[in-house]
Amino acid sequence: MASFSRFCRIFAGAQMFRGLVPVARTAVLLLAVAATAGAQQYPNTSFNYTTEMNEAVTHLWDQLLFWATIVFVIVEIGILYIVFKFKARPNSPDPKHVHGNTALEIAWTAIPAVILAFIAVPTVKTIFMTQAKAPANALQVEVIGHQWWWEFRYPQYGITTATELYLPVGRPVNFKLNTKDVLHSFWIPRLGGKRDLISNRTNYLWMTPRDSMAMKSLNGSCNEYCGSSHANMKFRAFTVTPEQFASWAAHQRGPAVYGAVTPQSVPAATPAAAGAAATTRSGQIGAALADAAAPAPVGFIFPREKLDPSSLPSATPPSSIGFTAGLAGDAERGQKVYSRSSCIGCHKVSGNPMSAGVIGPNLTHFGSRYSLGGSLYENTTENLVRWIKNAPAMKPGSLMPAIGNGEYNPAIKAKVTMGGLSDQQIADVAAYLQALK
Numbered sequence: 370m371a372s373f374s375r376f377c378r379i380f381a382g383a384q385m386f387r388g389l390v391p392v393a394r395t396a397v398l399l400l401a402v403a404a405t406a407g408a409q410q411y412p413n414t415s416f417n418y419t420t421e422m423n424e425a426v427t428h429l430w431d432q433l434l435f436w437a438t439i440v441f442v443i444v445e446i447g448i449l450y451i452v453f454k455f456k457a458r459p460n461s462p463d464p465k466h467v468h469g470n471t472a473l474e475i476a477w478t479a480i481p482a483v484i485l486a487f488i489a490v491p492t493v494k495t496i497f498m499t500q501a502k503a504p505a506n507a508l509q510v511e512v513i514g515h516q517w518w519w520e521f522r523y524p525q526y527g528i529t530t531a532t533e534l535y536l537p538v539g540r541p542v543n544f545k546l547n548t549k550d551v552l553h554s555f556w557i558p559r560l561g562g563k564r565d566l567i568s569n570r571t572n573y574l575w576m577t578p579r580d581s582m583a584m585k586s587l588n589g590s591c592n593e594y595c596g597s598s599h600a601n602m603k604f605r606a607f608t609v610t611p612e613q614f615a616s617w618a619a620h621q622r623g624p625a626v627y628g629a630v631t632p633q634s635v636p637a638a639t640p641a642a643a644g645a646a647a648t649t650r651s652g653q654i655g656a657a658l659a660d661a662a663a664p665a666p667v668g669f670i671f672p673r674e675k676l677d678p679s680s681l682p683s684a685t686p687p688s689s690i691g692f693t694a695g696l697a698g699d700a701e702r703g704q705k706v707y708s709r710s711s712c713i714g715c716h717k718v719s720g721n722p723m724s725a726g727v728i729g730p731n732l733t734h735f736g737s738r739y740s741l742g743g744s745l746y747e748n749t750t751e752n753l754v755r756w757i758k759n760a761p762a763m764k765p766g767s768l769m770p771a772i773g774n775g776e777y778n779p780a781i782k783a784k785v786t787m788g789g790l791s792d793q794q795i796a797d798v799a800a801y802l803q804a805l806k
């Protein structure tokens with residue numbers, strides 16, 4: 370006790386704490402600002418009431434914070450009381466020396482034990498809730514982690530896609546989590562419930578996005594370090610109405626509009642007519658599609674203007690990847706180049722029987738996605754041609770090889786020669802891929 374009261378005296382007399390006053394004042398101010406700002410400013414906050422899982426966890430957190438605040442206040446009052454009560458005063462005698470205090474020691478063991486038991490009850494309840502089996506009517510989504518991109522399969526609909534996840538509101542979604550390689554961790558913070566993807570094991574995670582969540586673009590990411598492009602392994606979840614989901618799913622399960630109509634659609638008429646068809650298809654693919662597409666053959670696609678500003682990637686390609694300016698891509702030609710290049714060994718495009726690879730993302734509806742490369746780049750022609758030319762230079766460690774003629778391919782530690790593509794061929798392939806709506 371002697372040393373304790375000496376400690377109190379030192380503590381109370383210390384001048385060093387004076388310096389902390391402005392720091393504390395700033396901290397309180399920042400906390401107040403953070404508390405008043407809405408979720409808009411924090412697109413990745415997980416303290417929401419957007420799903421039942423999220424609500425359970427947020428509620429648990431609120432509860433614990435409430436009780437912890439009470440404990441904090443009581444402890445702080447005790448400390449301040451001791452500090453001022455036993456403060457050193459001129460001529461005060463040395464305090465009484467004691468050794469041990471059984472009552473005090475039992476109290477400071479028992480009280481935390483009771484507090485822990487108190488915390489354990491709601492915590493264990495929440496753990497059981499978040500580990501429960503999904504309802505039978507749940508939408509099944511198989512999530513497959515790859516270094517460094519996310520594959521999503523909807524077995525009930527026969528859909529395989531990548532990076533962009535469409536979720537209907539009001540229906541439970543059951544994520545079946547597997548990895549093709551190393552550990553990853555799946556998380557859409559706004560919906561809550563992060564969970565690991567573990568090799569040779571299947572984990573599940575389910576939740577029901579509330580109706581109020583319709584038409585939101587939510588960020589998702591990998592949260593378990595998985596190698597050089599871990600930080601570039603992102604994805605996006607679109608919460609949509611059941612009708613929008615049905616429209617999206619009906620279209621995504623089949624081949625793309627473009628993929629389905631080629632090559633038969635090319636009129637085998639005069640060379641002049643064929644040339645005209647090719648020109649319509651070149652460059653402005655969107656316009657060509659719009660012509661042909663009066664009753665919206667492309668299913669629902671999440672509207673660009675509803676994208677959260679935080680969900681569009683803003684990375685720009687490294688300047689080391691040059692590309693001939695002003696080349697117009699031709700989708701028709703691009704399809705032919707694509708179908709006899711190495712691409713088909715790694716990528717699948719339904720409706721193109723040549724392209725059945727499963728190593729890379731399924732490209733069947735690539736043109737309807739906003740981003741590429743695990744959401745590292747926006748899906749623009751400028752980014753896409755450079756990606757095809759030299760993916761490893763676009764994304765560290767990328768398992769897609771460099772394909773542009775003369776580019777350095779780290780996989781074979783040499784420049785690309787055999788099977789490499791020219792800038793014109795790449796522009797054509799890009800036009801083909803972007804036509805795959």
Ligand code: HEC
Nearest residue numbers: 517518531710711712715729730741742743767768769772
């Ligand atoms: C050895 C296998 C392999 C070959 C060959 C290959 N790719 Fe890829 N590709 C991948 C992998 C793996 C990814 C994912 C890379 C990442 O995001 O980290 C990918 C990603 C892509 C993407 C981005 C897709 C998305 O949704 O993010 C496009 C587009 C693409 N490849 C086109 C092509 C084209 C065109 C060719 C042929 C010229 C080609 N690939 C050849 C493996 C391959």
Ligand SMILES: [Cu+2]
Nearest residue numbers: 591593595599
């Ligand atoms: Cu990771």
